[in-house]
Amino acid sequence: MNIQKVIDRKMLDEKVVHMPWFVQQFIDYKLPDLSPSTLLEYIRDYEQFFLWLRAEGLSTAESNAQITLTDLETLRMESIVGYRLHLTTRTEGTNARITVSRKMSSLRSMFHYLSQIAEDEDFYPLLKRNIMAKVEIKRIHKPKDTAAKLKGKILEEDELLEFIGYISHGYGEDVKNNKQALYAYELNKERDASIASLILNSGLRVSEVVNLNLRDIDLTNKLMYVYRKGNNDETFKAPVYFREQSLDDLTQYLALRESRYQTPKKEKALFIAVPNGQKEGKRMTKRAIQAMIIKYAKRFGKPYLTVHKLRHSFATDYYLQNDIYKTKEQLGHASTETTEVYAHLTDKTMSQAIERRAETES
Structure with missing residues (x-):
């Protein structure tokens, strides 16, 4: 087996248990299609997002694992704008535009799964309202720009x-x-x-x-x-x-x-x-x-x-x-x-x- 995949899969298994149950479910859903290294990046993006939610008082959870679907469902557009600003303007570890775009894409992927694919026991979507569906993510890295x-x-x-x-x-x-x-x-x-x-x-x-x-x-x-x-x-x-x-x-x-x-x-x-x-x-x-x-x-x-x-x-x-x-x-x-x-x-x-x-x- 690919050695790097083995290492990344082990780290993924260690990190995912500290995520909310619905994130764990999303990762399991994506595992057959995406590499462990890609899913590790997803987890790191979600860790950062959840920490920000808690720091901003947008969730009362005491740990990332306790973030709820309601926390995500009741987010307003101003909160998403605020998070994007946080990523681009913070004094330490400011992200490049392409990194911000990727982080927003990983969030949108999870929100889409929760609102369009995952179901509860009554066959209703796990997430009733998907705020990330309103977020436009522009393609940043065109070949000419990369060159x-x-x-x-x-x-x-x-x-x-x-x-x-x-x-x-x-x-x-x-x-x-x-x-x-x-x-x-x-x-x-x-x-x-x-x-x-x-x-x-x-x-x-x-x-x-x-x-x-x-x-x-x-x-x-x-x-x-x-x-x-x-x-x-x-x-x-x-x-x-x-x-x-x-x-x-x-x-x-x-x-x-x-x-x-x-x-x-x-x-x-x-x-x-x-x-x-x-x-x-x-x-x-x-x-x-x-x-x-x-x-x-x-x-x-x-x-x-x-x-x-x-x-x-x-x-x-x-x-x-x-x-x-x-x-x-x-x-x-x-x-x-x-x-x-x-x-x-x-x-x-x-x-x-x-x-x-x-x-x-x-």
């Missing part, structure tokens, strides 16, 4: 290889006077370069990298088998190709994976780390990979670079040589609408390349 935000914040052209090379060699020179940092780097540089190279040559998501097992890698055919986001079939792994550039990095890492990290035979994970205070290697976590890329990115001079922007970097580069349908399949997108981001990005990339060519020829 505009990404411009200048991804790796382009030669930078893809330069970043991998920096992890393999350059970072060590930058931290040579820091014994602790240098030790950690020498221990992990082959693994770290292999992870960055794999993402920049295949476009995998970080969750897909975390879930990779040794048996999922076919070096001969430059192929991996991965659990794709949104696919709830736990028995199916999709084939994903990686480019030749990643082959040497993977081969170097695999040659030392077992001895360097004291990896037990039973550990099937591809990418291994030794947790602090422990002797045996275990599967790397998503958080560890994210932190690792940020560490190198800052020294590389690209502090805005993240794991997901490495995926964007690959996708933009890949789209320059392929059509939107091949790019969609390679990235595991549900629709070409998501892939349109790279059409907008490559338009700019190509126009800039033309300008650079003109400058060199003049």
Whole structure:
């Protein structure tokens, strides 16, 4: 089973018991269709909303679990407006427009379930009045807008290889006077370069990298088998190709994976780390990979670079040589609408390349 889903499902089970009974019922209803990580986000959104209701005196419940259907049913539009303002204007943890839109959408999804789908013992809707039905949630992240935000914040052209090379060699020179940092780097540089190279040559998501097992890698055919986001079939792994550039990095890492990290035979994970205070290697976590890329990115001079922007970097580069349908399949997108981001990005990339060519020829 998908390792990240197992972790998220466990956390979901721990959190949902602290929700009102009708939220638990809604989560059970959605569980066959949505991933545990998505439902975890729902739960976090509801926790925040219920805490706000109680703080504003809109519910007398002493805990989130005691929030009632009546509390939701008697909300006025001014309360929803107030909550949206709270999300966008509070001094700590102010949310971006896209985050506010998602939080409101998760609320509307639950309210819709309670008013249109769930029934009481007399076959009446659990929620008689749905205030969220009046709330218009505009689409925020259009492909063109997303592309505009990404411009200048991804790796382009030669930078893809330069970043991998920096992890393999350059970072060590930058931290040579820091014994602790240098030790950690020498221990992990082959693994770290292999992870960055794999993402920049295949476009995998970080969750897909975390879930990779040794048996999922076919070096001969430059192929991996991965659990794709949104696919709830736990028995199916999709084939994903990686480019030749990643082959040497993977081969170097695999040659030392077992001895360097004291990896037990039973550990099937591809990418291994030794947790602090422990002797045996275990599967790397998503958080560890994210932190690792940020560490190198800052020294590389690209502090805005993240794991997901490495995926964007690959996708933009890949789209320059392929059509939107091949790019969609390679990235595991549900629709070409998501892939349109790279059409907008490559338009700019190509126009800039033309300008650079003109400058060199003049």
